Amino acid sequence: MSSTSRPGFRPEIQALRALAVALVVVFHLWPDALPGGYVGVDVFFVISGFLITGSLWAEVTRTGRVSLRQFWARRIRRLLPAASVVLVACLLIMFAVVPKPLWQETVVQVGASALYAQNWVLAAGSVDYLAAEGTPTLAQHYWSLSVEEQFYLVWPLVLLLAVLLGGRHRRVAVIGAFGLLAAVSFVYSVLLTGSPAGYFNTGGRAWEFALGGLLSFLPAVRSRWLSVGGVVLIAASAVLYSGQTPFPGATALLPVVGAAFVIAGGANRVAALRPLQFVGDISYSVYLWHWPLVVALPLVMGDGWQVVALAVTVPLAWATTRFVEAPLRRSLRHPYRVAIAAALVIVVAGTATWSTVQVGISATAAEQRPGAACYGAAAIVEGCAQPYSAVGIDTAFAAQDRGILGTTPCNSDGTAVVRCEFGADDPVRTIAVVGNSHAGALIPGLEEYALAHDWRVVLFRKTDCLGVSTDDASGSGGEACREWTRAVLDELVRDEGLDAVLFVSHKNALHYLTAAHPSEKAEAALEANIAANLAAVASSGKPVIVVGDVPGTKPVPAPECVYVHRSEYDPCALPRATAGLEDANVESRAASATPGIRTLSLLPYLCDTTTCHSVIGGVVVYFDDHHLSASFSRSIGPYLGAAIGESLEG
Numbered sequence: 001m002s003s004t005s006r007p008g009f010r011p012e013i014q015a016l017r018a019l020a021v022a023l024v025v026v027f028h029l030w031p032d033a034l035p036g037g038y039v040g041v042d043v044f045f046v047i048s049g050f051l052i053t054g055s056l057w058a059e060v061t062r063t064g065r066v067s068l069r070q071f072w073a074r075r076i077r078r079l080l081p082a083a084s085v086v087l088v089a090c091l092l093i094m095f096a097v098v099p100k101p102l103w104q105e106t107v108v109q110v111g112a113s114a115l116y117a118q119n120w121v122l123a124a125g126s127v128d129y130l131a132a133e134g135t136p137t138l139a140q141h142y143w144s145l146s147v148e149e150q151f152y153l154v155w156p157l158v159l160l161l162a163v164l165l166g167g168r169h170r171r172v173a174v175i176g177a178f179g180l181l182a183a184v185s186f187v188y189s190v191l192l193t194g195s196p197a198g199y200f201n202t203g204g205r206a207w208e209f210a211l212g213g214l215l216s217f218l219p220a221v222r223s224r225w226l227s228v229g230g231v232v233l234i235a236a237s238a239v240l241y242s243g244q245t246p247f248p249g250a251t252a253l254l255p256v257v258g259a260a261f262v263i264a265g266g267a268n269r270v271a272a273l274r275p276l277q278f279v280g281d282i283s284y285s286v287y288l289w290h291w292p293l294v295v296a297l298p299l300v301m302g303d304g305w306q307v308v309a310l311a312v313t314v315p316l317a318w319a320t321t322r323f324v325e326a327p328l329r330r331s332l333r334h335p336y337r338v339a340i341a342a343a344l345v346i347v348v349a350g351t352a353t354w355s356t357v358q359v360g361i362s363a364t365a366a367e368q369r370p371g372a373a374c375y376g377a378a379a380i381v382e383g384c385a386q387p388y389s390a391v392g393i394d395t396a397f398a399a400q401d402r403g404i405l406g407t408t409p410c411n412s413d414g415t416a417v418v419r420c421e422f423g424a425d426d427p428v429r430t431i432a433v434v435g436n437s438h439a440g441a442l443i444p445g446l447e448e449y450a451l452a453h454d455w456r457v458v459l460f461r462k463t464d465c466l467g468v469s470t471d472d473a474s475g476s477g478g479e480a481c482r483e484w485t486r487a488v489l490d491e492l493v494r495d496e497g498l499d500a501v502l503f504v505s506h507k508n509a510l511h512y513l514t515a516a517h518p519s520e521k522a523e524a525a526l527e528a529n530i531a532a533n534l535a536a537v538a539s540s541g542k543p544v545i546v547v548g549d550v551p552g553t554k555p556v557p558a559p560e561c562v563y564v565h566r567s568e569y570d571p572c573a574l575p576r577a578t579a580g581l582e583d584a585n586v587e588s589r590a591a592s593a594t595p596g597i598r599t600l601s602l603l604p605y606l607c608d609t610t611t612c613h614s615v616i617g618g619v620v621v622y623f624d625d626h627h628l629s630a631s632f633s634r635s636i637g638p639y640l641g642a643a644i645g646e647s648l649e650g
Contacts, residue, residue: 010266010267011267011271011272011277012227012262012263012265012266012267012268012271013047013050013051013263013280014271014276014277014280014281014283015262015270015271015272015273015276015277015280016043016047016259016262016263016271016280017044017047017279017280017283018276018277018278018279018280018283019040019043019231019234019276020040020041020043020044020047020259020283021040021044021279021283021286021287022040022279023037023038023039023040023043023234023238024037024038024040024041024287024290025037025286025287025290025310025313027040027238028290028291028294029290029294029306029309029310030306031243034238034239035239035241035242035243036237036238036239036240036241036242036245037238038241038247039234039237039238039241039252039254039255040238040255041144042208042248042252042255042256042259043234043255043256043258043259044144044148044287045144045147045148045151045205045208045209045212045256046208046209046211046212046215046256046259046260046263047212047259047263048148048151048209048212049151049155049208049209049210049211049212049213049215049216050212050213050215050216050263051212051216052151052152052155052209052213053155053159053178053212053213053214053216053217054216056071056155056156056159057159057174057216057217059071060159060163060170065160066156066159066160068156068157068160071152071156072152072153072336073335073336075149075152076332076335076336076338076339077328077329077330077332077335078325078329079145079148079149079284080335080338080339080342081324081325081328081329081332082284082285082288082320082321082324082325083113083142083145083288084114084342084346085320085324086285086288086289086292086320087110087113087114087139087142087346088346089292090106090110090138090139090292091107091110091346091349091350091353093138093292093296094106094107094110094138097296097299097300098138098295098296098299099299099395099559099560099563099564100357100395100396100563101395101396101398101399101557101559101560101563102135102137102399102560103353103354103357103396104353104354104357104358104396104400105134105137106137106138106139107349107350107351107353107354108121108350108354109121109122109137109138109139109140109142110137110138110139110346110350111346111347111350111351112139112142112146113139113142113145113146114342114343114346114347115343115347116142116145116146116149116150117146118139118140118142118143118145118146119143119144119146119147119150119200119201119202120146120200122140122143122200123196123197123199123200123201124197126196126197126199126200134557134624135557135560136295137295138291138292138295138296139291139292140291140295141287141288141290141291143200147200147202147205150202151202151206151209155209155213158177158178158181159174159177161177162174162176162177162178171217174217175214175217178210178213178214179210179214181206181207181210182206182207182210182211182214183207184207185203185204185205185206185207185210186207188201188203188204189201189203189204189205189207189248189249189252190249190250192204192249193246193247193248193249193250193251194246194249198248198249199247199248204248204249205248208248208252208256211256211257211260212259212260212263215260215263215264218264220264220266221264221265221266222265222266223264223265223266224265224268225265226261226262226264226265227261227262227265227266227268227271228265229258229261229265230257230258230259230260230261230262230263230264230265231258231262232258233254233255233257233258233261234254234255234258234259234262236254236258237251237254237255237258238255241254281321282314282317282318282320282321284321284325285316285317285318285320285321285325286313286314286317288317288320289312289313289316289317289320290309290310290313293308293309293312293313294309297309299564357396360394360396360397361394361396361397361400364394364397365397365401368631370448370631370634370635370637371638374387374617374618375617375618375619375635376616376617376618376619376631376632376634376635376636377605377606377616377617377632377635377636377639378617378635379616379617379618380604380605380606380608380613380616380617381604381605381639384617386569387613387616387617388569388570388571388573388613388615388616389569389570389615389618390562390565390566390567390568390569390571390615391566392618393562393566393615393618393619393620395559395560395562395563395566395620396559398558398559398562398619398620398623398629398631399557399559399560399623399624400623401620401623401629401630401631402623402627402629402630403440403441403443403444403629403630403633404420404440404443404444404459404630405437405440405441405627406630408420410440410459410461411437411440411461411462411463412460412461412462412465412484414480414484415480415483415484415487416484416487417460417484417487417488417491418460418461419458419459419460419491420458420459420461421456421457421458421459422443422446422447422450422456422457422458422459423446423447423450423451423454423455423456423457424450424451424454424455424456425456426454427450427454427455427456428453428454428455429453429454429455429456429499429500429648430455430456430457430458430497430498430499431446431450431455431456431457431458431498431499431500431501431502431644432457432458432459432460432492432495432498432500432501432502433446433457433458433459433460433461433502433504434460434461434466434467434468434488434492434501434502434503434504435460435461435466435467435503435504435505435506436461436462436463436464436465436466436504436506436512437461437463437627438504438506438549438550438626438627438628439459439461439502439504440459440461441550441627441628441630441633442504442547442628442633442636442640443457443459443633444630444631444633444634444637445633445634445635445636445637445638445640445641446637446640446641447637448634448637449637449638449640449641449642450641453641453645455641458498460488460491460492462477462481462484464477464478464481464512465477465480465481465484465485465512466485466503466504466505466506466509466512466513466587467484467485467488467489467503468485468503468513468530468533468534468587468590469481469482469485469513469514469526469529469530469533470482470485470486470489470529470533471513471514471525471526471529471530473513473514473518473522473525473526477512477513481512481513485533489533489536489537492537492540492542493536493537493540494540498542499542499543499648500542500543500544500545500644500648501537501542501543501544501545502545502546502547502644503534503544503545503546503547503587503591504546504547504549505546505547505548505549505585505587505588505591506549506585506587507549507552507585508585509585509586509587509588510523510526510585510586513526513530513586513587514526523586526586527586527589527590527593528590530586530587530590530591531590531591531593531594531597534546534590534591534594534597535594535595535596535597538596538597543598543647543648544591544596544597544598545597545598545599545600545644545647546587546588546591546597546598546599546600547599547600547601547602547640548588548599548600548601548602548603549585549588549602550602550606550621550622550626550628551574551576551603551606551607551612552622552625552626553572553574553614553621553622553625553626554625554626555625556572556625557622557623557624557625558572558614558620558621558622558623558624558625558629559620559622559623559624561614562614562615562620570611570613570615571614571615572614572615573611573612573613573614574611574612574614575610575611575612576603576607576608576609576610576611576612598647600640600643600644600647602636602640604639605635605636605639605640606621616632616635617635619631619632619635620632
């Protein structure tokens, strides 16, 4: 039986599915060509809301009730087989090609996907600034399937409750309940727009399903022009939107309303074209397969991987639909038992992998030898032989070697000053360190030096803030950064127990301190403001030192890059000319131009005359692409501490 001859079949739905999955796939393969292609997911949400609500209401109309057990069993038969096959494939691909530093995060997300909680894992991770910068995993795209499954779990319950409360007016009650839910969810989505976790929040996406559900109660319009208008709205959002567009929120109205128009417009000859129907038929499996290939293929091949990904995705999706999804949808017995068993197998396999990697990480941590000859920074400072060899390095350990950035909640979330202290209890010298996470990355080394020399280190840290500018220009830190900076500067001036203040700069300081692409006048005003603030702290009798930034390895995290190129000598090194030297950032320039303000460079511990390195003295320098690993920070500690001491005594 052809797809267009199935009873109750609506070819425009399949065509809309084809359009939605095409947008997503093109966006992931060629993001510059279709920067807003992610709206295809929202189109899928509208389709799901329309079809599921229509099915549930038809059952209510026919029988007066809904069999939750049968409804959820149908969802399991429809979605679970293909999803489980691809998750198992993700684990196999991980072992074959994914860098070991990503294994633990991958199995966590595969397990969360098997339990349909992936969106909440990503939401929690995106709140964490460091985690939000991580490399995508093979199963990251399952976030949308998790949102859908949560919808399938709750939606029939909402409908049944409305039916029970509505009595004879159950249709009105159901429409009213869905309308209220859509309105509340839309407002919530608008409020979440711009927040790190807002994109993955189920509550902020529910209105898209609800709008599709409300559409199922409306009479068919059957207008070709309405369908064309809907496609135009979807296409416009896919072309005009980008990663910088606040989303979902109000901007999601364009693709969501577009999808509703296409559904309301009904079938037409274009929608019934066989190529569109074919892609629509396999769209679910296309979505499942394309993303693991997007992540994996660049790891094993160079240019042209996008074409290969597309060429492999389509036959894999067809085979999965033909031999897994379609037959098991009809014949799968005991769907609940199968669902539990599949989830358990995937979660247990992931847990075993996670535990095995963790045992190795713990063993490596115990073997670290700060202070040993030719360890870490000592290898470059002391001129050791073969200082940049990657032989035997545990890159999985390096990816977790975060020091206080991974374990201590020493960060101001708002404007209140959080003061964290390290080192001696009865110090002979107390040093304040001010900045963002780059300041926090220096603490492991400074803490060890402080303990050895009876110093105390006091950290004032805030994400997206450097603690030096009270200028009105708005950078990524915004007004909260300026208020926090004022409070920190006041405390630094008042605290008579401080012997010196270190401001840790950032080569992209302008990003944090002012608007994008500031004018020369605005940048000069910012530099003057920073200089005045540094001078104000110095005038209180405390020496002020500005520490230069680290080169980093952007865009590839060092542990992953080193793992891939571990057979090479000096893997993932970068030319020093591209490192972003101190004179490239406004904070360092202000310090250099202000009398009495001292500067220290970290480059002697990271770079030689021509090259900046990712592996030095058997240690991976960064745990991501721009934060010093705790081990390397500790290896810098003796040199940085001594340089600070000499600066204060000089």
